[in-house]
Amino acid sequence: MKNIDLRSDTVTLPTPAMRKAMYDAELGDDVMGEDPTVNGLEALAAEKVGKEAALFVPSGTMGNLVSILTHCRRGDEVIVGDQAHIFIFEVGAASVLGGLQVHTVPNEPNGMLDPQSVIDAIRGENIHFPPTGLVCLENTHNKCGGWALTLEQMDSVCLPLKERGIPVHLDGARVFNAAVALEVEVKELARNVDSVMFCLSKGLCAPVGSMVAGREEFIRRARKYRKMVGGGMRQAGVLAAAGIVALTEMVDQLAEDHSNARALAEGLMGIEGIRLEQRHGVQTNMTFLTVVADWITPPELLTALGGEGVKVGYYGKGVFRAVTHHGIEEEDIHLALEAFRRVMKEGVA
Ligand SMILES: Cc1ncc(COP(=O)(O)O)c(C=O)c1O
Secondary structure, three states, X not given: OOOEEOOOHHHOOOOHHHHHHHHHOOOOOHHHOOOHHHHHHHHHHHHHHOOOEEEEEOOHXXXXXXXXXXXXXXXXXXXXXXXXXXXXXXXXHHHHHHOOEEEEEOEOOOOOEXXXXXXXXXXXXXXXXXXXXXXXXXOOEOOOOOEOOOHHHHHHHHHHHHHOOOOEEEEOOOXXXXXXXXXXXXXXXXXXXXEEEEEOOOOOOOOOOEEEEEXXXXXXXXXXXXXXXXXXXXXXXXXXXXXXXHHHHOOOOHHHHHHHHHHHHHHHHOOOOXXXXXXXXXXXXXXXXXXXXXXXXXXXXXXXXXXXXXXOEEEEOOEEEEEOOOOOOHHHHHHHHHHHHHHHHHOOO
């Protein structure tokens, strides 16, 4: 039985080209700035996202944290969406480690933040208020169905903030998925943000690593925060080598993940007892569905699918997430749909 793991695109394995590049990588001590492969990856990443410089970090969570610490001073407030990964899934790091207060504004169903709500959340001059230090956007938006924000949407939030001198950080863990779906360059999507974090270790298949990019001076300070939180790695070129392959060879194939996700969603829509959650449709590699059947509970569905070799993620309240990625072929989507149909039809004995 084939294992069809749709829990996340983080389960992707390094490609043969990555393993070879890792084996062959030229190495040095990166904390001393002497790992040529890391330096090469950082230059490449900066170029891809249209920023002056970039920094290799072990994870997206650390990349967001380091960016936030670099932008803000203790006591500042950070404006984020109430469905943001930074708010929900990063263990409160900005508050715990940065001494920052998080101020949420509601995410719209597509992950967008209403520009006026962001402006209204900015603190004015008042002895009682913490200063607003940063606004964070997320693109694609994980909890909002992997939807991609367009250039115009990004700019409608970023430009008024630029006028007010408030920096914007983009949690672009999957910004390459956004760019592929929208048929634009990442550098265009990131043109009006001050910093961007993106992950090499998700749909781009690298085993480890994320990048933070921004102005040279920002990255110089971020490098110090990376050291502070324990992210200074030594012969990290062995990992960065896979990152270079991720950026040079793996971006275009994301389109296949997106079409597989749409095929999965279309198939799921035809199954009684399943409701597709994404009001805006499936645009990138994520499908969110709710089980509305009274003959099978969410834990029963998870177990029964698992018995068929199909793994999906459970988000609570009946909501499941299925993520397509490299290693999931069109044929696997048919197999997964057959498993869903059998399980939903038969229920649980
Ligand atoms: C939108 C978003 N930001 C940040 C992260 C954190 O990345 P990591 O798991 O590498 O810490 C994730 C991980 O899934 C994510 O989906």
